[in-house]
Amino acid sequence: MSRLADVLGRMDEKRTSRPGLGSLPHLGESAQPRQWRILGTLVIVVAMGALALTLWLRPPPVVRPAVKSPTVVAVSAPVSTPAPSITSSRERAATLIQSGLTAARQGEIDAAAAAFREASQIEPGSAEAWTNLGVVLIRSGDEARGVEALRRALRAMPDYPEAHRNLAVALDRQGRTSEAARHYRAFLARSAGDHPDRASIGARLAEMGAGRVVE
Numbered sequence: 001m002s003r004l005a006d007v008l009g010r011m012d013e014k015r016t017s018r019p020g021l022g023s024l025p026h027l028g029e030s031a032q033p034r035q036w037r038i039l040g041t042l043v044i045v046v047a048m049g050a051l052a053l054t055l056w057l058r059p060p061p062v063v064r065p066a067v068k069s070p071t072v073v074a075v076s077a078p079v080s081t082p083a084p085s086i087t088s089s090r091e092r093a094a095t096l097i098q099s100g101l102t103a104a105r106q107g108e109i110d111a112a113a114a115a116f117r118e119a120s121q122i123e124p125g126s127a128e129a130w131t132n133l134g135v136v137l138i139r140s141g142d143e144a145r146g147v148e149a150l151r152r153a154l155r156a157m158p159d160y161p162e163a164h165r166n167l168a169v170a171l172d173r174q175g176r177t178s179e180a181a182r183h184y185r186a187f188l189a190r191s192a193g194d195h196p197d198r199a200s201i202g203a204r205l206a207e208m209g210a211g212r213v214v215e
Protein backbone atom coordinates (compact mmCIF):
# COMPACT_ATOMS: atom_id res chain seq x y z
CA MET A 1 0.00 0.00 0.00
CA SER A 2 1.33 3.42 -0.92
CA ARG A 3 2.20 6.11 1.59
CA LEU A 4 -0.74 8.15 0.40
CA ALA A 5 -3.07 5.29 1.20
CA ASP A 6 -1.47 4.97 4.62
CA VAL A 7 -1.96 8.65 5.26
CA LEU A 8 -5.59 8.55 4.13
CA GLY A 9 -6.17 5.46 6.20
CA ARG A 10 -4.77 7.19 9.29
CA MET A 11 -6.94 10.23 8.61
CA ASP A 12 -10.01 7.99 8.43
CA GLU A 13 -9.02 6.41 11.69
CA LYS A 14 -8.76 9.87 13.37
CA ARG A 15 -12.19 10.89 12.09
CA THR A 16 -13.86 7.71 13.38
CA SER A 17 -11.90 7.72 16.68
CA ARG A 18 -13.53 11.03 17.85
CA PRO A 19 -17.11 10.24 18.62
CA GLY A 20 -19.70 12.99 18.11
CA LEU A 21 -17.78 14.97 15.47
CA GLY A 22 -19.61 13.37 12.57
CA SER A 23 -23.02 14.56 13.68
CA LEU A 24 -23.82 18.20 14.04
CA PRO A 25 -26.49 17.86 16.77
CA HIS A 26 -24.02 16.52 19.34
CA LEU A 27 -21.05 18.83 18.72
CA GLY A 28 -18.97 16.80 21.06
CA GLU A 29 -21.34 17.12 24.14
CA SER A 30 -24.64 15.68 25.42
CA ALA A 31 -28.08 17.20 24.48
CA GLN A 32 -29.51 17.40 28.06
CA PRO A 33 -27.56 20.46 29.30
CA ARG A 34 -28.48 22.30 26.11
CA GLN A 35 -32.19 21.70 26.70
CA TRP A 36 -31.93 23.16 30.22
CA ARG A 37 -30.21 26.23 28.88
CA ILE A 38 -32.97 26.74 26.30
CA LEU A 39 -35.61 26.32 28.99
CA GLY A 40 -33.86 28.81 31.29
CA THR A 41 -33.61 31.32 28.47
CA LEU A 42 -37.33 30.94 27.76
CA VAL A 43 -38.14 31.48 31.44
CA ILE A 44 -36.03 34.64 31.53
CA VAL A 45 -37.63 35.94 28.32
CA VAL A 46 -41.12 35.24 29.65
CA ALA A 47 -40.32 36.92 32.99
CA MET A 48 -38.93 40.02 31.30
CA GLY A 49 -41.96 40.16 29.02
CA ALA A 50 -44.31 39.94 32.00
CA LEU A 51 -42.38 42.69 33.80
CA ALA A 52 -42.48 44.91 30.74
CA LEU A 53 -46.22 44.30 30.36
CA THR A 54 -46.78 45.13 34.03
CA LEU A 55 -44.84 48.39 33.73
CA TRP A 56 -46.72 49.30 30.56
CA LEU A 57 -50.14 48.63 32.08
CA ARG A 58 -49.38 50.45 35.38
CA PRO A 59 -51.15 53.86 35.54
CA PRO A 60 -48.89 56.89 35.34
CA PRO A 61 -48.05 58.53 38.66
CA VAL A 62 -50.24 61.47 39.69
CA VAL A 63 -48.23 64.66 39.66
CA ARG A 64 -49.54 66.93 42.40
CA PRO A 65 -49.09 70.66 41.80
CA ALA A 66 -46.65 72.26 44.15
CA VAL A 67 -48.39 74.21 46.89
CA LYS A 68 -47.02 77.71 47.10
CA SER A 69 -46.32 79.06 50.52
CA PRO A 70 -48.51 82.08 51.44
CA THR A 71 -47.03 85.41 50.55
CA VAL A 72 -47.42 88.26 52.97
CA VAL A 73 -48.35 91.42 51.09
CA ALA A 74 -47.49 94.57 52.94
CA VAL A 75 -50.35 97.02 52.78
CA SER A 76 -49.46 100.59 53.52
CA ALA A 77 -51.69 102.16 56.02
CA PRO A 78 -53.41 105.30 54.91
CA VAL A 79 -51.56 108.36 55.98
CA SER A 80 -53.78 110.38 58.28
CA THR A 81 -53.29 114.11 58.50
CA PRO A 82 -52.97 115.03 62.15
CA ALA A 83 -55.32 117.72 63.41
CA PRO A 84 -53.56 120.99 63.99
CA SER A 85 -52.58 121.39 67.59
CA ILE A 86 -53.89 124.23 69.76
CA THR A 87 -50.43 125.76 69.87
CA SER A 88 -50.00 125.78 66.10
CA SER A 89 -53.44 127.35 65.50
CA ARG A 90 -52.69 130.07 68.02
CA GLU A 91 -49.32 130.70 66.43
CA ARG A 92 -50.91 130.94 63.01
CA ALA A 93 -53.56 133.34 64.29
CA ALA A 94 -50.90 135.47 65.98
CA THR A 95 -48.93 135.64 62.71
CA LEU A 96 -52.04 136.75 60.83
CA ILE A 97 -52.77 139.41 63.44
CA GLN A 98 -49.28 140.83 63.05
CA SER A 99 -49.70 140.83 59.26
CA GLY A 100 -53.01 142.64 59.65
CA LEU A 101 -51.51 145.29 61.92
CA THR A 102 -48.71 145.90 59.43
CA ALA A 103 -51.20 146.24 56.57
CA ALA A 104 -53.38 148.62 58.63
CA ARG A 105 -50.39 150.88 59.41
CA GLN A 106 -49.66 151.02 55.70
CA GLY A 107 -53.24 151.97 54.93
CA GLU A 108 -54.10 148.62 53.34
CA ILE A 109 -57.43 148.25 55.10
CA ASP A 110 -58.80 145.46 52.91
CA ALA A 111 -55.67 143.35 53.38
CA ALA A 112 -55.78 144.02 57.10
CA ALA A 113 -59.44 142.99 57.32
CA ALA A 114 -58.72 139.79 55.41
CA ALA A 115 -55.86 138.87 57.77
CA PHE A 116 -57.92 139.61 60.91
CA ARG A 117 -60.91 137.70 59.56
CA GLU A 118 -58.79 134.63 58.81
CA ALA A 119 -57.23 134.84 62.28
CA SER A 120 -60.69 134.93 63.89
CA GLN A 121 -61.71 131.85 61.87
CA ILE A 122 -58.62 129.91 62.88
CA GLU A 123 -58.90 130.99 66.51
CA PRO A 124 -62.54 131.95 67.22
CA GLY A 125 -61.70 132.60 70.86
CA SER A 126 -59.18 135.32 70.02
CA ALA A 127 -60.58 138.59 71.34
CA GLU A 128 -57.65 140.43 69.77
CA ALA A 129 -58.48 139.14 66.27
CA TRP A 130 -62.16 140.12 66.60
CA THR A 131 -61.32 143.53 68.05
CA ASN A 132 -58.89 144.42 65.28
CA LEU A 133 -61.36 143.16 62.68
CA GLY A 134 -64.05 145.40 64.19
CA VAL A 135 -61.75 148.43 64.10
CA VAL A 136 -60.75 148.06 60.43
CA LEU A 137 -64.35 147.36 59.39
CA ILE A 138 -65.47 150.58 61.13
CA ARG A 139 -62.64 152.49 59.45
CA SER A 140 -63.73 151.12 56.08
CA GLY A 141 -67.27 152.43 56.72
CA ASP A 142 -68.93 149.13 57.65
CA GLU A 143 -69.89 150.17 61.20
CA ALA A 144 -72.61 147.53 61.64
CA ARG A 145 -70.28 144.63 61.04
CA GLY A 146 -67.54 146.40 62.93
CA VAL A 147 -69.71 146.71 66.06
CA GLU A 148 -70.76 143.07 65.74
CA ALA A 149 -67.12 142.00 65.56
CA LEU A 150 -66.39 143.98 68.73
CA ARG A 151 -69.29 142.29 70.49
CA ARG A 152 -67.89 138.90 69.37
CA ALA A 153 -64.61 139.92 71.00
CA LEU A 154 -66.35 140.58 74.30
CA ARG A 155 -68.22 137.27 74.09
CA ALA A 156 -64.85 135.56 73.68
CA MET A 157 -63.24 137.57 76.53
CA PRO A 158 -65.62 139.78 78.55
CA ASP A 159 -62.75 141.49 80.39
CA TYR A 160 -60.79 142.50 77.26
CA PRO A 161 -60.28 146.28 77.78
CA GLU A 162 -59.53 147.15 74.13
CA ALA A 163 -62.81 145.66 72.98
CA HIS A 164 -64.66 147.77 75.57
CA ARG A 165 -62.81 150.94 74.53
CA ASN A 166 -63.33 150.54 70.79
CA LEU A 167 -66.95 149.47 71.18
CA ALA A 168 -67.58 152.49 73.43
CA VAL A 169 -66.11 154.84 70.83
CA ALA A 170 -68.21 153.27 68.04
CA LEU A 171 -71.42 153.50 70.07
CA ASP A 172 -70.60 157.07 71.15
CA ARG A 173 -70.24 158.09 67.49
CA GLN A 174 -73.64 156.56 66.80
CA GLY A 175 -75.17 158.65 69.63
CA ARG A 176 -75.75 155.62 71.85
CA THR A 177 -74.14 157.38 74.80
CA SER A 178 -75.66 155.36 77.61
CA GLU A 179 -74.27 152.04 76.31
CA ALA A 180 -71.05 153.78 75.32
CA ALA A 181 -70.64 155.09 78.88
CA ARG A 182 -70.94 151.55 80.30
CA HIS A 183 -68.13 150.32 78.04
CA TYR A 184 -66.02 153.40 78.86
CA ARG A 185 -66.31 152.57 82.53
CA ALA A 186 -65.57 148.89 81.84
CA PHE A 187 -62.44 149.97 80.02
CA LEU A 188 -61.25 152.12 82.93
CA ALA A 189 -61.90 149.29 85.37
CA ARG A 190 -59.94 146.72 83.36
CA SER A 191 -57.13 148.64 81.64
CA ALA A 192 -53.67 149.18 83.04
CA GLY A 193 -53.03 152.39 84.97
CA ASP A 194 -50.47 153.58 82.42
CA HIS A 195 -52.72 153.11 79.38
CA PRO A 196 -52.37 156.25 77.21
CA ASP A 197 -56.15 156.54 76.60
CA ARG A 198 -57.25 156.52 80.25
CA ALA A 199 -57.14 160.31 80.58
CA SER A 200 -59.16 161.04 77.45
CA ILE A 201 -61.73 158.36 78.33
CA GLY A 202 -62.11 159.84 81.84
CA ALA A 203 -62.63 163.29 80.38
CA ARG A 204 -65.25 161.95 77.98
CA LEU A 205 -67.12 160.26 80.80
CA ALA A 206 -67.12 163.51 82.77
CA GLU A 207 -68.42 165.36 79.76
CA MET A 208 -71.13 162.78 79.24
CA GLY A 209 -72.11 163.01 82.88
CA ALA A 210 -72.56 166.78 82.70
CA GLY A 211 -74.71 166.54 79.63
CA ARG A 212 -77.72 164.48 78.71
CA VAL A 213 -77.03 160.78 78.27
CA VAL A 214 -79.20 159.02 75.68
CA GLU A 215 -79.38 155.41 74.60
